[in-house]
Amino acid sequence: MTGLVAVFVTLPFFLSKGWLHILIVMFFNMSYAVGLWVIMRMGYLSFGHAAYIGIGAYASSMLTTMLKVPVLLSIPISGLIAAVVAFAIGKITLRLRGIYFSITVFAFTEVVRTVWLAFDNPFGGPAGIWNIPKPSLFGFKFSSHLSFYFLTLFFFVLVFLFLRRLDKSHFGFTCLSVQTRETELLAQSIGIDTAFYKNMSFTLSCLICGLAGALYAHYFSFVSPFVFTFFLSMDLIVFIMVGGAATIIGPIIGAGSLTVVSEMALAAGYYRTLLFGILLILVIEFLPGGIVSLYHKPSKRESVGSKDERRSTPKTQ
Amino acid sequence: MVELLIGSIIEGIMMGFIYILMSLGLTMLYGIMHIVNFAHGEIYMLGAMGVYFLSERFKIPYFFSLLIVAVASVPFGLLIDRVIFRPIRGNWLQLLVATVGLTLILQSGSWISFGILDKAVKSPFKSVVYFWTATISTERLFAAIVGALLVILLVLLIYRTKVGRAMRAIEEDEDGARLQGVSPDTVSAINVSIGFMLAAIAGGLMAPIFVVNPGMGLPAVLMAFNVVIIGGLGSVPGCILGGLFCGLIQTVGAVFLGVELTYGLLFALLIAVLVIRPTGLLGHA
Numbered sequence: 001m002t003g004l005v006a007v008f009v010t011l012p013f014f015l016s017k018g019w020l021h022i023l024i025v026m027f028f029n030m031s032y033a034v035g036l037w038v039i040m041r042m043g044y045l046s047f048g049h050a051a052y053i054g055i056g057a058y059a060s061s062m063l064t065t066m067l068k069v070p071v072l073l074s075i076p077i078s079g080l081i082a083a084v085v086a087f088a089i090g091k092i093t094l095r096l097r098g099i100y101f102s103i104t105v106f107a108f109t110e111v112v113r114t115v116w117l118a119f120d121n122p123f124g125g126p127a128g129i130w131n132i133p134k135p136s137l138f139g140f141k142f143s144s145h146l147s148f149y150f151l152t153l154f155f156f157v158l159v160f161l162f163l164r165r166l167d168k169s170h171f172g173f174t175c176l177s178v179q180t181r182e183t184e185l186l187a188q189s190i191g192i193d194t195a196f197y198k199n200m201s202f203t204l205s206c207l208i209c210g211l212a213g214a215l216y217a218h219y220f221s222f223v224s225p226f227v228f229t230f231f232l233s234m235d236l237i238v239f240i241m242v243g244g245a246a247t248i249i250g251p252i253i254g255a256g257s258l259t260v261v262s263e264m265a266l267a268a269g270y271y272r273t274l275l276f277g278i279l280l281i282l283v284i285e286f287l288p289g290g291i292v293s294l295y296h297k298p299s300k301r302e303s304v305g306s307k308d309e310r311r312s313t314p315k316t317q
Numbered sequence: 318m319v320e321l322l323i324g325s326i327i328e329g330i331m332m333g334f335i336y337i338l339m340s341l342g343l344t345m346l347y348g349i350m351h352i353v354n355f356a357h358g359e360i361y362m363l364g365a366m367g368v369y370f371l372s373e374r375f376k377i378p379y380f381f382s383l384l385i386v387a388v389a390s391v392p393f394g395l396l397i398d399r400v401i402f403r404p405i406r407g408n409w410l411q412l413l414v415a416t417v418g419l420t421l422i423l424q425s426g427s428w429i430s431f432g433i434l435d436k437a438v439k440s441p442f443k444s445v446v447y448f449w450t451a452t453i454s455t456e457r458l459f460a461a462i463v464g465a466l467l468v469i470l471l472v473l474l475i476y477r478t479k480v481g482r483a484m485r486a487i488e489e490d491e492d493g494a495r496l497q498g499v500s501p502d503t504v505s506a507i508n509v510s511i512g513f514m515l516a517a518i519a520g521g522l523m524a525p526i527f528v529v530n531p532g533m534g535l536p537a538v539l540m541a542f543n544v545v546i547i548g549g550l551g552s553v554p555g556c557i558l559g560g561l562f563c564g565l566i567q568t569v570g571a572v573f574l575g576v577e578l579t580y581g582l583l584f585a586l587l588i589a590v591l592v593i594r595p596t597g598l599l600g601h602a
Contacts, residue, residue, distance in 0.1 A: 045413065096591055099353045099413060099550075103542045104591060107584055110539065114580075230535060234421055241414055270425040277421030284415045285404055 005157065012149045020145040026259040027152040028216055031159050033239040033251035035208030038163065039201050040240055043179045044094070047102045047233050048109030049209055054228030055112065056082040056210030057217035061129040062122060064218075071135035075214040082210025083203050090202040094195065097181060109233065116225040128224025132217050148219055155215060159208055160252070166204075167248055175201050231273055238276045242283050244290025253291050325568040327453065331461035333564025338464035339519040340541040340548075340556050341471060342512030348551030349488045350505050351409060352402060355416040358538025359423035360513050364390065364520025365529045366427060369436045379441040383521040387514055394513030398506050406505070420534070427531035440525035460522035467515065468557060475553065480507060488551075543583055547590050549597030558598055 012020055036049050059078035063069040069077070093104045116123045123129070134143045135151070142148050166172050175197050177187040184194050217223050236255075243254020258279070262272045287293060343357045364386050371382035401419065405411045442455035475481035486494035487504045495501065520537075527533070540563070548559020563583065570579040590597060 043410070045410065047417075092588060092592060096595060098409065100546065100591055100595065102413070103539075103546065104588065107539060107543075107587065110536075111581070111584060231421075234417060237414065237417065238421075270428040273421050273425035274429065277418045277423075277425060280418030280421065281401060281415055284411050284418065285401070288405075288408075288411055 008153060009150075012146055017145045020149050022260065022263045024145070024149055024152050024219065025263075026256055027156040028212055028219075029235070029239060029255040029259045030252050031152075031156050031212040032209055032236050033243070033255040034159060034163055034248065035205050035212065036236045037240055037245070037248065037251040038205040038208070040237075040245060041179070042175055042198060042201055043098075044198075044202070045098075045102045045237070046105045046205075047230070047237070048105035048107075049206070049236055050228040050230065050232035051105075051109040051112045052082045052086055052206040052209045053213035053216070053232065054116070054223070054225075055085055056213030057223045057228070058116065058123065058129070059210075060214035061132045061217045061223050064133050065129060065131065066122075071133055071218055072137060075135070075211060075218070078214035079207050079211035082213070083207035086206030086210075087199065087203045090199050094198045094202060106230070106233075109228075109230065113225050113228065124224070126225065128222060128226075130222050132221045132223070134221070135218050152215065152219070155212070159212075160248070163208075164248055171197070171200075234273075235276060238280050240290075242279055242290055244292030246289060247292055250290050250292045257291070321572055322569070324452070325572045326565065328457070329565035329568035330561060331453070331457050331564070332568055333561035334461040334464035334468070335457070335519070335523070335560075336540065336544050336564050337468055337557055337560030338460070338515060338522070339537060340544040340560055341468065341553065342515040343538075343541050344545045344548070344551060344553060344556040345471075346508060346512045347545075348553070349484050349508050350402075350406070350501075351412075352406075352509075353409065353413050353416065354512065355413060355538065356419040356423060357512070357516055357541055358534030358536075359420050359427075360390065360393075360516040360534075361520035361523075361537045361541075362427065362531060362534035363423065364517030365438070365524040365533065366431060366436075366520075366531070367517070368521040368524045369438050369529050370431075372438060373436070379438070379525070383518065386521045387518050390513045390517035391510045394510035395506055397513070398509035402505065402509065403502065406501075424531055424534060431531055434530070436529040438524040438529055442525075454526070456522075456526045460526065463518070463522060467518065471511070471515075472553065474511075484508060543587050546587060546597055549599040552597070552599045555597055555599030562598075 012023070015023070032049070032053060036046060039046055056078045059081045060071070060074045063074035063077060064071055089105070089108055093101050093108075096104065116128075117126055119125065134141055134148075136142065140147075142151050174187075174192060177192060178184045178194050178198060187194050213228075235258075239254035239258055240251045241254070242258060243252065244250030258276070262268075262275060265275070283290060339361060342360075343354060346352045346354050346357075367386040367389065368379070368382045371377045371385060372379050377385070397419070401415055402412065405415060440456050442459065446453045446455050446458055473481075475484060483494070483499045483504050484507070486497065486499050487501055491501060544559040544563050545556055546559075547562060548557070549555030566583060566586065567579055570582050574582065
């Protein structure tokens with residue numbers, strides 16, 4: 001583990017700007033993927049996480065360009081804004097199961113995007129917001145690729161360590177109890193307040209994505225409604241499913257490999273989506289546990305959503 | 318004012334039938350095979366694209382293009398069912414993710430093949446219909462009539478034929494049905510084909526009405542889910558009710574609130590239904 005970190009710390013000094021950019025994007029994708037994973041491991045497939053990445057990005061853009069808030073302060077604030085929105089949405093949608101949750105979250109994403117597109121005044125409309133400042137710390141400005149690389153690396157490592165700790169904690173284990181309808185009922189029957197755990201997980205998940213989104217805005221210096229689309233949300237899902245949804249390493253491997261592969265294949269835009277779609281189907285059909293399962297194949301019963309869970313519709317009392 | 322209201326109610330009922338047509342495939346596929354087909358919107362889009370391609374590039378008359386698209390969607394459905402759905406049947410999460418993958422492939426493939434410009438399909442109708450005081454576009458009337466006909470045919474199929482009985486048997490109790498000799502593979506294949514065909518026809522009917530581009534699938538599938546969730550996922554009568562309801566809300570709401578706010582209203586209704594009665598108006602638990 002420390003060896004890997006050492007590699008990533010020394011590597012950038014030998015790399016060109018192009019490669020640094022790829023790695024920076026890779027760390028962003030890993031952060032998003034790991035963030036989404038927090039809620040996905042509980043059986044909730046969110047088709048709309050791009051909205052929270054976007055909310056974080058837009059919030060930080062607006063705070064720094066319009067209110068002149070220093071960047072390193074506006075990023076945490078934007079993350080909190082995304083988390084608050086997530087908390088509110090979660091209150092309503094998390095009581096739903098399966099597809100209902102996914103569709104509602106997806107619908108919310110589209111509503112948010114429509115708002116961004118429609119209002120030129122604070123949000124810049126279709127053109128978005130430009131000239132977002134780079135972060136600076138005690139006078140040092142993170143304007144070079146190299147410096148931003150370390151910033152994103154630092155951010156990602158922080159997120160990773162925090163989540164790994166959380167995963168192994170009491171909270172993390174309890175969250176696992178919510179994977180299916182049956183296990184959730186079982187957990188409730190012994191007094192676990194599953195709604196609380198679901199809410200906290202969802203809020204945390206969107207907090208991470210919001211923070212990463214805010215950082216992203218400062219790297220690219222520009223945000224627009226066309227960045228935070230359904231396709232971005234789907235990218236994250238592909239990362240997690242290809243890497244393996246069972247452990248925290250899965251999304252990291254998925255995001256890492258797919259970002260690098262798609263950059264090397266020079267696949268961009270719709271070609272990239274096509275590639276991802278094909279990979280997703282291949283993985284689902286032939287390797288449902290993702291790349292991680294090549295190391296340790298889970299038994300059929302362990303996979304979420306298997307036939308043991310008969311129905312995915314919410315039951316009335 | 319009253320004329321406006323009457324006009325919008327008629328329009329609403331017509332839109333309702335169009336929505337029903339768009340959503341029937343979705344609800345059937347879920348009710349019987351427990352497949353949530355997120356790619357439903359993409360099939361709809363392919364139907365519209367197919368009609369565009371045939372009528373604009375090959376100069377095939379509109380009605381024949383529509384027919385060709387409807388017929389072509391059946392083997393496509395069979396292929397998807399055999400290759401993608403069958404191996405993972407039973408696992409709803411994997412099925413859902415697989416349909417998402419299908420969505421990605423179909424939509425991006427269409428963007429790449431057909432280009433980013435919006436397409437227009439010329440309407441086969443030359444005139445407009447006058448009903449009482451309202452002016453109705455003939456394309457929408459045609460779509461609504463075809464929609465209503467297909468709904469009737471489908472209901473007859475499900476409740477009056479042997480095939481329909483097989484589908485209802487699988488829906489009620491798959492193991493029991495298998496004991497009676499009903500093959501879930503066959504029912505699944507038929508189900509998927511019908512669902513795809515309905516979606517493709519809906520797309521083809523909408524082609525002369527709305528703008529055609531590879532991105533039209535997403536708002537369509539969102540609308541279809543809206544209809545189906547309000548009506549009750551898995552229930553055909555619910556889909557009919559939900560479609561009419563959504564159509565009326567959209568047109569009558571547009572009179573009072575304007576088009577943008579009506580979308581917000583529909584979204585709010587969706588949330589309301591999900592909170593108060595998650596199984597929808599006529600859904601089964």
